[in-house]
Each structure stands twice: as C-alpha cells, then as structure tokens.
Amino acid sequence: xxxxxxxxxxxxxxxxxxxxxxxxxxxxxxxxxxxxxxxxxxxxxxxxxxxxxxxxxxxxxxxxxxxxxxxxxxxxxxxxxxxxxxxxxxxxxxxxxxxxxxxxxxxxxxxxxxxxxxxxxxxxxxxxxxxxxxxxxxxxxxxxxxxxxxxxxxxxxxxxxxxxxxxxxxxxxxxxxxxxxxxxxxxxxxxxxxxxxxxxxxxxxxxxxxxxxxxxxxxxxxxxxxxxxxxx
Numbered sequence: 001x002x003x004x005x006x007x008x009x010x011x012x013x014x015x016x017x018x019x020x021x022x023x024x025x026x027x028x029x030x031x032x033x034x035x036x037x038x039x040x041x042x043x044x045x046x047x048x049x050x051x052x053x054x055x056x057x058x059x060x061x062x063x064x065x066x067x068x069x070x071x072x073x074x075x076x077x078x079x080x081x082x083x084x085x086x087x088x089x090x091x092x093x094x095x096x097x098x099x100x101x102x103x104x105x106x107x108x109x110x111x112x113x114x115x116x117x118x119x120x121x122x123x124x125x126x127x128x129x130x131x132x133x134x135x136x137x138x139x140x141x142x143x144x145x146x147x148x149x150x151x152x153x154x155x156x157x158x159x160x161x162x163x164x165x166x167x168x169x170x171x172x173x174x175x176x177x178x179x180x181x182x183x184x185x186x187x188x189x190x191x192x193x194x195x196x197x198x199x200x201x202x203x204x205x206x207x208x209x210x211x212x213x214x215x216x217x218x219x220x221x222x223x224x225x226x227x228x229x230x231x232x
Contacts, residue, residue: 003078004214004223007134009067009085009127010060011173012211012224019100019200023062026177027054031061031213032224044192053189057176060222061213064175067127068164069215070135078214081134082226085212088130089228094208095119100175100201102194107181109189110174111197113205120207121171123230127210128167138163 013020015032024030025040028051039047072081098114105112113120138146138159146159155165166172178189212225 005217006069006071006215007078007081007225008065008069008213008215008222009131010063010065010211010213011175011207011209012061012063012213012227014227020062022197022200023175026050027058027062029058029061029221031063031222034221034223040196042192042196044188053178053181053185056179058221059219060176061224062175063211063213064173066124066173066210067131068167070163072134073136076134081131082212084131084134085210085226085228088127089210089230092123092126092230094206094230095123097205097207099203100197100205102177102190102197102201103174104186104190105172105174107186108179109177109181109186109193111177111200112172112174117173120173121169123207123210124171124173125168128162132162135163 012031013023015021015024015030022040024037028036028039030037039050041047042050072078097117097120100111101114103110103112143159146165147156151159151165152170155170158167158170159165162168177193178186181189207230209227209229211227213222214225215222
C-alpha cells in the first residue's frame with residue numbers, strides 16, 4: 001500500500017533494541033514488520049488478560065506520538081511528506097532525557113521519560129509546526145469528539161490551530177502500554193510490570209530517530225513506513 005488514510009510521526013524503538021523487543025512482545029506485534037509475535041509471559045498476569053488489556057495500543061504499535069495522526073491535504077503526497085520529514089530530520093539533533101519510568105496516566109499505564117524532557121517537547125513542537133502544511137484540517141465532527149472529554153482553553157486553542165489538543169505545551173510524551181483499566185486491574189498490571197521494565201529504566205532515554213507510520217483505515221493496525229535519523 002502506498003497511500004494511507006492518515007499519517008503520524010512517532011518515536012518507535014528498533015525491534016532489535018531491548019526497549020523495542022519488550023514493546024513488541026508485550027503487545028504481541030512487531031511494529032516494523034506488522035507480524036504477530038508471541039506475547040511476553042509475565043508472572044501474575046494471564047495471557048488472555050494481557051491481550052484484552054492492550055487492544056488499543058496494539059493497533060498503533062509500540063510508540064510515543066510526536067506528531068499526531070493526520071490526513072493529507074489535497075495536493076499533498078506521501079512522497080512529498082517523506083522528503084519534508086527527511087529535510088527536517090537532518091536539521092534536528094538527537095534528544096537525551098532522563099530514564100524511563102512506569103507510570104499511570106489517568107487510567108492507563110505507560111513508560112514516560114523523566115527530567116529533563118524539555119528538548120523532547122521542543123522536538124515534537126518542531127514536527128507539528130513544520131509539517132502542518134501537509135495536514136488536512138479536522139472537520140467539526142472530529143473536533144467535537146475531542147471536545148467531549150472536556151478541554152482547557154489552551155487545549156481548545158491547540159485543537160483549532162493544530163488539529164489536536166495535546167500538542168505544544170500540552171504535549172506529554174508517553175509509550176502507551178495498556179487500555180484504560182479499572183483501579184484493581186491497573187494496580188495488578190503495574191505490580192507485575194515493574195520488575196520486567198526495571199532494566200529498561202536505568203539509562204537515559206535517547207531519541208535519535210523518528211518514524212513515519214500510516215493508518216490504512218477501517219480500524220486496521222498502523223503500519224511502519226520509514227525511519228529518519230535525526231541529524232542525518
């Protein structure tokens with residue numbers, strides 16, 4: 001497939017890295033190949049329960065969003081988007097944050113980097129701004145769906161200007177691990193996952209490349225398309 005309903009810019013660790021192997025086996029899907037793989041066995045969690053608790057993140061692949069999914073504006077093309085991303089990536093530099101930590105965000109679990117994270121926010125903001133000319137503006141129905149959860153004035157302004165409420169200073173980078181969970185389930189998952197992810201949470205978290213993903217639509221999994229090194 002050469003054209004997709006939407007595109008997104010993600011941080012997605014290589015499937016050869018320790019973080020990438022964890023993410024792929026946790027979700028049971030290799031984001032780079034699109035292939036289903038064996039789930040990671042975790043003490044205290046049933047395999048079927050893990051599958052049921054990861055239906056949302058598995059669709060997107062193990063990733064952290066940098067520029068949220070967007071449809072291409074009329075007249076723009078995937079090839080033109082890739083050229084623009086490459087031209088931008090070579091002018092940007094890798095970002096170094098503090099180590100990852102396992103954290104509950106609302107009702108779902110994620111891995112998030114610790115301070116300093118300012119440069120990561122700046123990277124995401126650069127991508128949102130520089131590639132906005134490729135984005136088809138959201139229609140009113142899509143924006144109203146975003147508004148239904150309740151937005152602050154600043155989030156509303158981001159939604160109107162950038163098509164998504166959680167960008168710019170509202171951006172919070174995270175590697176999503178689960179669907180929304182109830183309190184008891186979230187506690188069990190966090191307790192079971194903490195020792196598993198501990199080795200991944202010791203060294204600084206570094207973003208040295210960004211990835212283009214495509215959404216084929218109809219609820220099908222996003223597909224990894226291309227990796228771009230920061231700084232060339």
